[in-house]
Amino acid sequence: MKAKIKIKKGDIVKVVAGNYKGQQGNVLSVIIDDNKALIEGVNLVHRHTKPSASNPQGGIVKKEAPIHISNLVLLQNGIATKVGRKLEGNKIVRYSKKSGEVIK
Secondary structure (H helix, E strand, O other): OOOOOOOOOOOEEEOOOOOOOOOEEEEEEEEOOOOEEEEEEOOOEEEEEEEOOOOOEEEEEEEOOOEEHHHHEEEEEEEEEEEEEEEEEOOEEEOOOOOOOOOO
16 A cells, blocks of 8 residues: 655645755656656756757757655745644645644
8 A cells, every 4th residue: 555645736845865955846746656756946857859849959958857755845834844634524634743734
């Protein structure tokens, strides 16, 4: 059974381990099967692209590469926090374990 991923698209996260430690950015997408996420402006790699209809020039393009979820921590109001899940009414919601507030 897979663990629930507590980071979602649109969250602001901080990198806490690896080469990009200390950088923060917006989550562009989450790759559930690999437990990885794409963070805006973090872990940029160079990709060599052939000319195509959408990119007639081709050349070297910088794009984000995935980072493992375990190296990320959610920021709420600029403060790093762990994420919990609890039942509120009929819904399971994410909440900050540091402040107790529900995360949208």
